[in-house]
Amino acid sequence: MTTVTPALHRQLAQAIEAIPTVHIEAPVAGEVVADPEAFYTRLQDWAFVNYYAFVISSANDQRKRYKCYHHQVTTRNTRDIAEEDRRRPATHVREGGCKYEVYISRLRREGGQWVFNYCKNTTHNHPPAVDPFLLHPHEWRRPGHFQALAAAQYLRGSVGYATASEVLSKQDLQIGRRKFYNLHRKAESGQLTDQSEAHWIKNYVESANCLFDTLEVYEPRDDGGQDRVIKAIAWWTPEQVNLGRRFVSGFAGITDATFNLNERYMPLQIVYGVDNTLTTFPLIQAFICSESAETFRFVDSILEEHFFWDCPGMAVIVGDFAKGLTAAVAQLAAEQAKKARKASAVSAESEDEELRSPTPGPVPLDTIVVDWVAKTEDYLLVGGGDVIILQRCEWHAVEAIKKRLIRSGYRKEARDHLVDLIWKWVKSMDLKAIQKSRNMLLKELEEDEQAYLIDYYKPKESSFVRYYTSQYPNLGMNSSQRGEQGHQAFKKGLSKSVPLYRSVEKITVRLQDLGRQVDDRINRQRESLPRLVDKEVFELVIKKITHEALDLVMGVLIEAKSHLDTLAIEQRDYDFSPEAGCQLSCPLPLRYGLPCKCWLAHFYDHGVPVPLEIFHPRWLYDGPSVLTEKWVMSLSNTVTIREISPERAATERYSGHKFANRGRQVILDTAFQMAEFHQKLPAGEAHKFAAAIQSVSNTIAHRQEDKLLATKANPPRLPKPLVPPKLTYLPGRKRALTGREIAEREEIGQIHARRKAENVARLAQNANDQILATNLVERTAQDQIAAAYYDLPISEDDISEIEKQGQASVTRDGDDDKGQESDGFIDIDNHFTDDEPQDISGYQHSSQPKSQIEPELLLSISIPSDSSSGDDDVLESSDDLPKVDNLPPPPPCARRLGKPSASSPPVSSSRSRRPTKKVESQISQDRHAAEAKAIKEAKARKRSKGIPRGKATSQLLDGLDLDEVDRELELPFRSSQ
Numbered sequence: 013m014t015t016v017t018p019a020l021h022r023q024l025a026q027a028i029e030a031i032p033t034v035h036i037e038a039p040v041a042g043e044v045v046a047d048p049e050a051f052y053t054r055l056q057d058w059a060f061v062n063y064y065a066f067v068i069s070s071a072n073d074q075r076k077r078y079k080c081y082h083h084q085v086t087t088r089n090t091r092d093i094a095e096e097d098r099r100r101p102a103t104h105v106r107e108g109g110c111k112y113e114v115y116i117s118r119l120r121r122e123g124g125q126w127v128f129n130y131c132k133n134t135t136h137n138h139p140p141a142v143d144p145f146l147l148h149p150h151e152w153r154r155p156g157h158f159q160a161l162a163a164a165q166y167l168r169g170s171v172g173y174a175t176a177s178e179v180l181s182k183q184d185l186q187i188g189r190r191k192f193y194n195l196h197r198k199a200e201s202g203q204l205t206d207q208s209e210a211h212w213i214k215n216y217v218e219s220a221n222c223l224f225d226t227l228e229v230y231e232p233r234d235d236g237g238q239d240r241v242i243k244a245i246a247w248w249t250p251e252q253v254n255l256g257r258r259f260v261s262g263f264a265g266i267t268d269a270t271f272n273l274n275e276r277y278m279p280l281q282i283v284y285g286v287d288n289t290l291t292t293f294p295l296i297q298a299f300i301c302s303e304s305a306e307t308f309r310f311v312d313s314i315l316e317e318h319f320f321w322d323c324p325g326m327a328v329i330v331g332d333f334a335k336g337l338t339a340a341v342a343q344l345a346a347e348q349a350k351k352a353r354k355a356s357a358v359s360a361e362s363e364d365e366e367l368r369s370p371t372p373g374p375v376p377l378d379t380i381v382v383d384w385v386a387k388t389e390d391y392l393l394v395g396g397g398d399v400i401i402l403q404r405c406e407w408h409a410v411e412a413i414k415k416r417l418i419r420s421g422y423r424k425e426a427r428d429h430l431v432d433l434i435w436k437w438v439k440s441m442d443l444k445a446i447q448k449s450r451n452m453l454l455k456e457l458e459e460d461e462q463a464y465l466i467d468y469y470k471p472k473e474s475s476f477v478r479y480y481t482s483q484y485p486n487l488g489m490n491s492s493q494r495g496e497q498g499h500q501a502f503k504k505g506l507s508k509s510v511p512l513y514r515s516v517e518k519i520t521v522r523l524q525d526l527g528r529q530v531d532d533r534i535n536r537q538r539e540s541l542p543r544l545v546d547k548e549v550f551e552l553v554i555k556k557i558t559h560e561a562l563d564l565v566m567g568v569l570i571e572a573k574s575h576l577d578t579l580a581i582e583q584r585d586y587d588f589s590p591e592a593g594c595q596l597s598c599p600l601p602l603r604y605g606l607p608c609k610c611w612l613a614h615f616y617d618h619g620v621p622v623p624l625e626i627f628h629p630r631w632l633y634d635g636p637s638v639l640t641e642k643w644v645m646s647l648s649n650t651v652t653i654r655e656i657s658p659e660r661a662a663t664e665r666y667s668g669h670k671f672a673n674r675g676r677q678v679i680l681d682t683a684f685q686m687a688e689f690h691q692k693l694p695a696g697e698a699h700k701f702a703a704a705i706q707s708v709s710n711t712i713a714h715r716q717e718d719k720l721l722a723t724k725a726n727p728p729r730l731p732k733p734l735v736p737p738k739l740t741y742l743p744g745r746k747r748a749l750t751g752r753e754i755a756e757r758e759e760i761g762q763i764h765a766r767r768k769a770e771n772v773a774r775l776a777q778n779a780n781d782q783i784l785a786t787n788l789v790e791r792t793a794q795d796q797i798a799a800a801y802y803d804l805p806i807s808e809d810d811i812s813e814i815e816k817q818g819q820a821s822v823t824r825d826g827d828d829d830k831g832q833e834s835d836g837f838i839d840i841d842n843h844f845t846d847d848e849p850q851d852i853s854g855y856q857h858s859s860q861p862k863s864q865i866e867p868e869l870l871l872s873i874s875i876p877s878d879s880s881s882g883d884d885d886v887l888e889s890s891d892d893l894p895k896v897d898n899l900p901p902p903p904p905c906a907r908r909l910g911k912p913s914a915s916s917p918p919v920s921s922s923r924s925r926r927p928t929k930k931v932e933s934q935i936s937q938d939r940h941a942a943e944a945k946a947i948k949e950a951k952a953r954k955r956s957k958g959i960p961r962g963k964a965t966s967q968l969l970d971g972l973d974l975d976e977v978d979r980e981l982e983l984p985f986r987s988s989q
Contacts (some may be wrong), residue, residue: 015142015143016142016143020143023145023154023155024144024145026155027060027145027153027154027155028060028061030153031057031060031061032057034054035053035054035057035058035061036057036058036061037058038058039051039054039055039058039114039128040128041128041129041130042127042128042129043127043128044122044125044126044127044128045116045125045126045127045128046125046126048076048116048126051116051126051128052066052068052078055078055114056149056150060144060150060153062140063140063141063142063144064080064081064136064140064141064144065080065081065141065144065147065148065149065150066078066079066080066081066114066149067079067080067081067083067149069083069113073118074117074118075115075116075117075118076115076116076117077113077114077115078113078114078115079110079112079113080108080110080111080112080113080136081106081110081147081148081149082106082107082108082109082110082138083108083109083110083111083112083113084105084106084107084108084109085107085109086107087105087107108137108138109137110136110137110138111131111132111133111137112131112133112134112135112136112137113130113131113133114128114129114130114131115128115129115131116128116129117129151191154186156183156184156185156186159183159185160180160185160186160187161187161191161195163179163180163183163185164176164180164187164191164192164195165195167179168192168193168195170504170505170518173189173192173193176192177189177192204511204513205729206729206730206731206732207727207728207729207730209511209512209513209730210242210245210727210728210729210730211727212513213245213512213513213516214226216513216516216517216520217247217516217520218674220249220520220524221249221250222247222248222249222250222520222523223247223248223249223250223318223669223671224245224246224247224248225245225246225247225310225314226242226244226245226246226728227242227243227244227245227246227306227307227310228240228241228242228243228728229241229243238726239726239729240723240726240727240728240729241728241729241730241731242728242729242730242731243300243301243306243307243731244281244298244299244300244301244307244310244311245298245299245516246296246297246298246310246311246314247297247298247516247520248295248296248297248314248318249520249523249524249526250669250672251523251526251527252293252294252295252296252523252526253318253319253669253670254527254637254669255285255287255293255295255526255527255530256285256295256296256315256319256320257319257320257323257637257638258630258635258636258637258638259285259286259287259288259293259630260285260286260295260319260326261320261323261324261325261326261638261639262323262324262327262485262639262642262643263285263286263326263327263328263485263486263487263605263630264286264326264327264328264329264330264403264484264485264486264487264489265283265284265285265295265326265328265329265330266283266284266285266292266330266331266489266492266494266495266498267281267282267283267284267308267311267329267330267331267337267495268281268282268284268331268332268492268495268496268498268499269281269282269300269303270282270499270502270503271737271739272507272508272736272737272739273502273503273506273507273508273510273515274299274506274508274510274511274512274514274515275508275509275510275511275512275733276512276730276731276732276733276734277508277733277734277735277736277737278299278300278301278512278731278734279299279300279301279302279303280297280298280299280300280502280515281297281298281299281300281303281307281311282294282295282296282297282298282495282498282499282502283295283296283297283311283315284494284495284498286487286489286494287530287533288534288557288558288560288561288630288631288632288635289530289533289534289537289558289559289560290487290488290560291530291533292494292495292497292498293498293526293529293530294498294502294523294526295315295319296311296314296315296319297502297519298310298311299512299515299516301731301734302336303334303336303337304336304339305335305336305337305339305340305343306336306340307336307340308336308337308339308340308341309340309343309344312340312344318669318670318671321670322638322640323638323639323640324639324642325400326400327399327400327401327484327485328400328401328402328403328484328485328486329341329400329401329402329403330403330404330405330486330489330491330492330495331402331403331404331405331492332404332405332408332492333404333405333408333409333412337402338402341400341402344400401475401484402475403475403476403481403484403486403489404472404475404476405476405490405491405492405493406438406476406477406478406481406490406491407491407492407493408491408492409438409469409472409476410431410434410435410438411750411751411752412751412752413434413465413469414427414431414434414752414755415751415752415755416461416464417430417461418752418755418756418758418759419755420458420460420461424759426456429456430453430456430457433449433452433453433456434453436449436452436453437449437450437453437477438476438477438478439478440477440478440479441478441479441482442479443479445479446473446477446479450465450470453465454466478490482599482602482603483597483599483602483603484602484603485602485603485604485605486603487603487604488603488604501522502519502522505518506518506519508736512730534558534633537558537559537633538555538633540559541554541555541559542559542562542563542566544566545562545566546566546569548621549569549612549615549616549621549622550562550565550566550621550622551621552621552622552623552624553621553622553623553624553627555633556624556632556633557624557627557631557632557633558631558633560631561604561606561627561631564600564604564606565600565606565607565612565622568600568607568608568609568612569609569612569616571609572609572610572612572613572616573613573616575609575613576613576616576617586613586614586617588610588611588613588614590611590614590646590647591646593610593611593645593646594608594610594611594645595610596608596610598610601645604628605627605628605630605631605643605645606627606628606631607622607626607627607645611626611645623647625646625647625648625649626645626646626647626649628643628645629643686705689701690702690705740754797943
């Protein structure tokens with residue numbers, strides 16, 4: 013089964029057919045070569061026909077050598093890296109050691125011409141390649157290679173190799189995986205400087221019919237000079253201007269930043285808007301160095317100048333708790349308040365009506381909510397009495413409080429209860445509920461957290477508690493989640509390894525299709541209707557407003573009908589004045605610009621369809637491109653009817669923005685206005701006005717020339733790569749962990765470490781207790797063996813002391829072994845591993861005399877010991893025992909396991925090091941032998957005294973069968989060996 017498929021065979025035939033016939037024949041030795049480059053092409057053509065390839069091994073002015081593609085014996089290692097130090101050892105090499113070689117050289121006898129010759133070895137040591145297209149010198153010969161590269165270059169960064177390969181295969185093209193992923197690296201091998209990359213970005217953005225602006229600062233150099241560094245570069249398309257003026261003016265905009273989208277680690281700051289299908293779209297984007305107040309002020313100045321120069325701007329700014337955003341709003345509020353005060357003072361002092369400021373009265377300072385911690389304002393007062401509100405994400409607020417609770421040491425059970433109280437406070441819908449839920453939360457917190465909540469979050473309640481946010485024109489947003497979702501479209505194909513200019517290019521290409529996407533969503537709704545729409549009530553607005561607006565209003569219509577039914581049962585009339593409008597602060601008119609249940613109940617009660625005038629123009633399919641005045645819900649509102657013409661809307665939309673065609677139209681309009689004003693001037697003033705216009709124009713032109721010369725002498729450059737943010741990622745997750753998630757993982761790690769330390773300490777304590785108890789039992793067993801050998805009684809004091817210590821060790825171990833049966837054996841193998849402690853006392857209280865203790869109890873303890881100890885009190889308490897000096901010498905077992913001799917040194921009570929297994933085995937064998945010998949000697953002494961077998965002659969052995977005693981004396985040791 014061959015791997016040469018018919019498709020590969022056709023490609024090879026097509027490539028060979030393209031080779032000249034002269035190049036198919038093998039070169040002849042001694043052949044004169046006119047051009048070395050042309051000969052190298054011929055050599056490769058001949059090699060390709062034979063499924064081989066050559067590479068240039070050496071070249072100089074007199075000789076050029078060509079070796080086989082597989083001539084290397086070992087891989088080149090110019091950095092002298094050892095094999096064990098290679099990061100990727102599991103790679104492939106093209107080693108072959110093929111000695112096939114040819115060369116061309118200049119010969120004097122040929123007049124200095126290049127002459128071809130073969131070397132000594134003219135045969136290859138390997139078979140020809142099955143697919144010569146895979147050899148690097150022949151990659152370009154595959155039919156459609158360059159077309160595949162061009163198509164792959166277009167697909168690279170947008171889709172993966174699998175998708176790109178499928179697209180190319182439909183065009184009968186193919187490209188390797190490595191070649192596909194190396195396209196960007198090969199194309200960007202020539203690195204751009206900071207200045208050239210900034211220049212390239214500006215030229216590209218302008219060539220793509222986009223506008224841009226930069227925030228530049230001067231930074232000192234080491235030589236004493238200054239560099240112009242770009243701290244932020246923002247760009248936007250004309251379509252974004254049109255969408256922003258129609259859908260964002262008077263409503264909410266979301267601002268958020270995302271990271272790791274370019275190799276300079278510059279965050280991408282994006283301001284989002286929401287269209288009439290409740291779909292998020294980017295309004296403006298900027299690569300910035302940090303989320304500082306200066307950056308937010310820079311973006312806000314662009315929005316004011318290029319987007320909302322003649323109409324209301326954003327009424328609500330939805331963002332997180334970024335300090336830069338809060339500081340920027342505070343600075344703008346302070347500047348606007350200062351201007352309003354100054355304008356009010358001028359208006360009060362001036363007697364000329366023409367000099368009076370159009371700004372109404374002094375600014376009511378009590379409406380500015382001050383953040384007592386950061387010294388910032390939450391509301392931005394602007395001209396005309398409008399207010400720009402800074403709304404903070406409720407999710408970020410709760411997450412920040414949860415992080416504080418984790419770091420403060422609250423247990424998880426307590427935190428779960430506190431989090432429920434926090435969300436209850438955040439989701440409160442009236443003032444009493446806010447006060448009640450906040451007080452309940454404060455009661456459950458410690459003093460530090462109470463102060464933290466009161467000082468930092470209580471002043472910001474109006475920016476994230478739902479009672480307040482439900483009255484802002486924010487299109488139903490309670491968090492910045494729409495911005496987080498919008499980042500996914502921008503992150504596609506971008507990473508921290510992509511150059512900044514490539515990131516700008518990819519984003520700009522995607523923005524070109526923004527208008528078509530919005531139009532498709534709207535046009536798709538024109539052909540259908542919501543299934544549950546009340547066609548009689550919405551007869552005048554069907555086919556004119558979007559489905560999302562109808563869905564919101566239809567949900568409220570059900571409440572209106574229910575309210576009217578209740579009034580009918582109570583036999584009351586519905587009282588509503590269209591001139592006064594809604595007096596209940598319903599969220600639908602405030603948040604969406606749509607009629608609430610108050611309006612709908614009025615028209616439904618009168619049997620009149622809902623008019624189009626009470627719907628905000630942003631919800632129309634063909635609404636006006638911009639509203640220059642603030643819209644108010646009223647039946648006398650004619651702006652919707654006046655500007656509903658599709659032809660006019662299309663003309664305004666595609667007429668361009670304010671600075672279309674590089675602002676040329678602005679200059680022409682200004683010149684035309686100045687010319688008209690010049691015609692109205694009286695005699696003697698016209699020529700002065702013309703001279704002033706000329707002087708101002710010349711001044712502006714000279715200043716611009718100086719600016720261009722300064723820019724040429726010191727061109728702006730991009731900042732050096734920033735320090736990457738310290739983000740934590742989990743395997744298989746693209747999103748970094750938040751601060752709260754990191755705190756939870758740290759808490760879990762601390763819990764695991766604490767539990768591990770407690771378990772280790774408990775196991776160590778249990779082991780020590782068991783060792784002490786075992787040593788005590790072993791020492792007691794040794795004494796019992798010696799006493800049994802010498803027929804020595806054991807005092808009751810010793811027995812009670814042993815029982816106390818044994819019970820204490822069992823109690824410290826914490827295990828209860830009641831109800832368990834013990835056979836009197838203790839397994840050495842399981843002694844330190846069993847969960848249940850063994851009964852190690854070995855004794856029971858008895859009312860019999862000391863000498864009548866049951867021998868089974870004395871002989872059932874059989875635990876070996878590696879230490880020897882004695883108790884002198886046992887011998888001293890016995891009056892009828894012989895003196896120690898008169899006793900016969902004890903056997904080796906007694907000497908080793910029993911009482912120490914008088915000459916032996918005292919034994920320390922501290923536990924010695926545990927012997928090895930080999931030593932233990934030897935000790936065990938010696939002990940068995942000594943005990944067996946001692947038992948035999950005891951039996952022999954009994955028989956020598958004439959005691960018949962099976963007859964007890966003492967109180968200790970009274971009633972006992974001697975054969976049974978002999979069997980019991982065979983101590984049942986269980987050795988680990």
